[in-house]
Amino acid sequence: MLINGAERQIHVDPERTLLNVVRDDLGLTGSKVGCGDGKCGACTLLVNGQPVQSCSMTVGAAAGSHIMTIEGLAQAGQLHVLQAAFLETGAFQCGYCTAGMISRFEWEELRGVVSVALLVLLFSVIRLLTLPMA
Numbered sequence: 001m002l003i004n005g006a007e008r009q010i011h012v013d014p015e016r017t018l019l020n021v022v023r024d025d026l027g028l029t030g031s032k033v034g035c036g037d038g039k040c041g042a043c044t045l046l047v048n049g050q051p052v053q054s055c056s057m058t059v060g061a062a063a064g065s066h067i068m069t070i071e072g073l074a075q076a077g078q079l080h081v082l083q084a085a086f087l088e089t090g091a092f093q094c095g096y097c098t099a100g101m102i103s104r105f106e107w108e109e110l111r112g113v114v115s116v117a118l119l120v121l122l123f124s125v126i127r128l129l130t131l132p133m134a
């Protein structure tokens with residue numbers, strides 16, 4: 001399977017979840033276990049460019065696919081524009097499900113559904129509205 005652009009050979013039980021293998025066998029721990037039931041999106045990865053709740057996909061079903069994790073979005077030491085936007089606007093909140101949100105927004109941006117500029121504006125407005133009053 002291709003993980004973040006690099007070919008990886010893994011020999012595991014094909015019925016294990018993709019999330020479990022990515023985290024525990026490949027050490028890519030950016031994606032988190034939230035509900036563990038395909039509902040919250042904290043575990044979202046891009047599989048062949050499509051967002052997938054990796055807690056609900058077996059690694060066998062993902063065999064031969066290109067998997068993009070949050071660790072693969074930054075290139076050459078530079079944050080992806082969405083990562084930078086989250087950082088710039090303080091959109092991380094507790095950070096637990098941030099990797100899933102960014103993966104989902106990456107897919108939305110690639111499809112032209114949402115733009116980084118719109119997200120930065122939205123996050124900035126939310127930040128202003130939630131700042132404590134002086």
Ligand code: FES
Binds near residue numbers: 040042044056
């Ligand atoms: S952990 Fe909630 S959807 Fe996967």
